[in-house]
Structures are given as C-alpha cells and as structure tokens.
Amino acid sequence: MKLSFPAMRGRMGNRDYYVAMVKLSIVPKMFKFRDWAELPPEQRAQRVITKSRIPAITKYILENEDDYLFSSLTASYNCDPQFRPLAEAHPDIGVLEVPFDSDMIINDGQHRRAAIEEALREKPHLGEHTISVVLFPWEDLDRMQQMFSDLNRTARTTSKSLNILYNHRDLVSQITLTLSEKVEAFRGLVDKDRVSLPLRSPKLFTLGALHDATAALLGDVTDQSMGEQEELATDYWNAVAGNMPEWAKVKAGDMKPMELRQEFIHTHAVVLCGLGAMGKSLIENYPDDWAKKLKGLRNIDWRRTNKEWQGIAMSGTDVVNRRQSRVDTAAFIKGKLGLVLTPSEKRSLESATDVKSVMNDLRRFAAKA
Incomplete structure (x- = not known):
C-alpha cells in the first residue's frame, strides 16, 4: 500500500x-x-x-x-x-x-x-x-x-512583549494595548518590544509586565465582558498611578525613567503583578470604595533600599521576578493596605527575611477593627 x-x-x-x-x-x-x-x-x-x-x-x-x-x-x-x-x-x-x-x-x-x-x-x-x-x-x-x-x-523565540503586541486573539493582550495608550501614566512609557529594559531606556514598563499585571487584576476575560473589564482596568491603573508620585514626576519631566528604575521598585514587573493581584482582591472585597483604599500606596516605601523588600521582591541588590515573588509582593501590598490575608499569604510573609512592619501593620488594622 x-x-x-x-x-x-x-x-x-x-x-x-x-x-x-x-x-x-x-x-x-x-x-x-x-x-x-x-x-x-x-x-x-x-x-x-x-x-x-x-x-x-x-x-x-x-x-x-x-x-x-x-x-x-x-x-x-x-x-x-x-x-x-x-x-x-x-x-x-x-x-x-x-x-x-x-x-x-x-x-x-x-x-x-x-x-x-x-x-x-x-x-x-x-x-x-x-x-x-x-x-x-x-x-x-x-x-x-x-x-x-x-x-x-539560529532559532530565536520572540520577546513576550512582541508576542502580546501581535496577538490579536488574546483578549487580555488587546486590553493591555489599549491601557498602554489610554492610561496617562503608561502612555509613551511602555516598551512594546523588549522583555526587559536596558539601563538607559526612556521607558518605565514593558508590555509583558503590564499584560501579566492586568491578567492578575481581571482574571478571565470573555467577549461579553471585555468592554466592562477594560473600563475597570483603566479606572484601576489610573487610580494606582494617582498614588505613585514618582510616576507623575517622570511624566512631568522632573525625573528620568532611568533614575526612577534605579532608585524605586514600583515599575518593575514583580511589583506591577503584585499590584494587579492585590487589586483583584481589593475590588472583590470593596466593590464600592476600592479606589479610596489605594491611597495607602502613598505610605509604602517603594525605594529599593527599603529592607522590607528583601525576601519579598528583592534578593540583595537584585529585583526578583519569580512566581513566588509575585505572590509574596501581592500579599505584602495587601498587608500594607490593611486587607485581610489568607493563611498561606500570612505564612509566606512570615517566612520572608524582613517583614516585621507588615505584620505589625496587620495587627494594628485588626485592633482598629
């Protein structure tokens, strides 16, 4: 045959x-x-x-x-x-x-x-x-x-950011592209090509990091819910940006992107994803006044020299972007905003190297309640 x-x-x-x-x-x-x-x-x-x-x-x-x-x-x-x-x-x-x-x-x-x-x-x-x-x-x-x-x-995989840019099927990718232009803090500051930013890059964020953060914020997105979820994501990231003075300084030309990235941690992928995951929990628990809770972001010390980040999102002088680091960062931010942590989140924070202040914050919020 x-x-x-x-x-x-x-x-x-x-x-x-x-x-x-x-x-x-x-x-x-x-x-x-x-x-x-x-x-x-x-x-x-x-x-x-x-x-x-x-x-x-x-x-x-x-x-x-x-x-x-x-x-x-x-x-x-x-x-x-x-x-x-x-x-x-x-x-x-x-x-x-x-x-x-x-x-x-x-x-x-x-x-x-x-x-x-x-x-x-x-x-x-x-x-x-x-x-x-x-x-x-x-x-x-x-x-x-x-x-x-x-x-x-000679085979080379394309960067995550480029895959997102060219993926017209994925709904979160489409929302992310819209956010990169619609949210003032992101406009002109999102690198849509690279997976990581060069030292002297004029950008603050990568498209891949913004995508992962938005996916953590929204969860599943359907054709029917896409418009509503895009609006929610826009409102959320605008509210976050409104409580990040350093982001505003870069937009105003008062600080260079390189200076911000070298001194602060809140534009790095691990923190963006932590903000996204925290936001999902925040909106679920405070559907009517979640934006007010975000004012607590101003009280967080986002400097890389802040020892609280050690074991959470940093190891020595390096920013760490592992899956567990993203989970820990989300829990860290939740604790700083006084949100209820799950037992696993509490254990995760307690095992970190220097997060006593977070646990103290949680006890303080619990006492007020």
Whole structure:
C-alpha cells in the first residue's frame, strides 16, 4: 500500500527534497512516535519530546480551528519514493508516492505532530486539513543530528512583549494595548518590544509586565465582558498611578525613567503583578470604595533600599521576578493596605527575611477593627 501526496520537488545544496501536502489524519500514521529518552544522547536523531508542551499546542488548534497556523514539518524518509510529474512543462510539480510502512523520522516538528494527534481525537474532522511536510532522504545518524542542529541553530523565540503586541486573539493582550495608550501614566512609557529594559531606556514598563499585571487584576476575560473589564482596568491603573508620585514626576519631566528604575521598585514587573493581584482582591472585597483604599500606596516605601523588600521582591541588590515573588509582593501590598490575608499569604510573609512592619501593620488594622 502506498501513500500519495501533491508535492513539489526541489534541490538544496547537493540534495533533492520534496514538499508534500499531507492531510492531518495521515500525520500520526506517517510519523510514528519515537521515545528518544530510551537512547543515550549521542544515539538520538532528535531531542526528547517535552510532553508538557503538547496540551498548549493542542488547545491552540482546537480553539482556533478556522484560523490556526503551522510552519512545515521537516522529516527524513528511509525508502524509495516515486515522484510522478503532472506535465513535461513542469517536471518538479506532481504526485509523491511513498510506501505506507516507510520509516520516517521528524527532524523538526515532533511537538506539532503530537498535538495534531491529540486534536484529532477531539475533532476528527480536522483530519481533512493539510500541513506541508519537507522531506529529505535519510542518510545516517550523523546527518540527522546535523539537520537538527542546523534547523535549531539560529532559532530565536520572540520577546513576550512582541508576542502580546501581535496577538490579536488574546483578549487580555488587546486590553493591555489599549491601557498602554489610554492610561496617562503608561502612555509613551511602555516598551512594546523588549522583555526587559536596558539601563538607559526612556521607558518605565514593558508590555509583558503590564499584560501579566492586568491578567492578575481581571482574571478571565470573555467577549461579553471585555468592554466592562477594560473600563475597570483603566479606572484601576489610573487610580494606582494617582498614588505613585514618582510616576507623575517622570511624566512631568522632573525625573528620568532611568533614575526612577534605579532608585524605586514600583515599575518593575514583580511589583506591577503584585499590584494587579492585590487589586483583584481589593475590588472583590470593596466593590464600592476600592479606589479610596489605594491611597495607602502613598505610605509604602517603594525605594529599593527599603529592607522590607528583601525576601519579598528583592534578593540583595537584585529585583526578583519569580512566581513566588509575585505572590509574596501581592500579599505584602495587601498587608500594607490593611486587607485581610489568607493563611498561606500570612505564612509566606512570615517566612520572608524582613517583614516585621507588615505584620505589625496587620495587627494594628485588626485592633482598629
């Protein structure tokens, strides 16, 4: 039994290759799963698959079945393919035939292949869609390893900020872009390209940090709630900015962005995300007067030299932006504003190196209550 595909024949270097249009339903059968983990690294033709990556790719296919996009799979065949040109005038356009039981090894795209297989289980009709596959002849293990190296040598992931800027499907990304222009404190001060700011950058924030902070603030966003949540986020960040005098100084030209970032911590991603997560709790507990509570932000010492940040958002002289640091920072700010902390937040703060004042603030607020 043979498999037939519309294909084109080409030449790269001194090797012929084919580009075939393959139905998704054929992909899992044509490219069998190989567990490279069973072999030592020097005997593998491909990296070990990272199974945790597959669900996200599968979800992308299923949620965007009318609009998803994949680059070509690259594979090597260990068989004798037959190429039949459609016409003498176009000898490199035709039909490619390969034996059904051909040995095919994916050089690039094994995670896409696995995700396609998972997506087909939920939506078999996707099997009629096609993906382009670039096919090279199998030579030996050295060649397979060299192909993998060459295909990945210059690959670079785009920055988180750039992904947000170009992602027109994600609702939080759309809201974040609006906020970057609509909120006066952000306008002109959000870097929409880099994941981190250079020392002399004229910006205060990155788009990625603002996105994560807004996602923490809003939680799930739907098409139906997007307008309302965008308005809430705008009001919230305007209110936060109104209680950050240093942000206003930069907008007024009285302080350089570099000076603010070097001296203060409240424009860094870990604090923005902490403000977002704190804001979600604040609005849920004080839906009518949450803005008044934000006045307490003025009483927080945002300087990097403030020892309270050690073990929370800083380690020595470095700002720390780990997941736990974001959680701890949100709890720290909640405590400073007199908001009720969960047991886990209290334990988290108590284990930090220097947060006695926060716990004292909590006791003081509790006594007043």
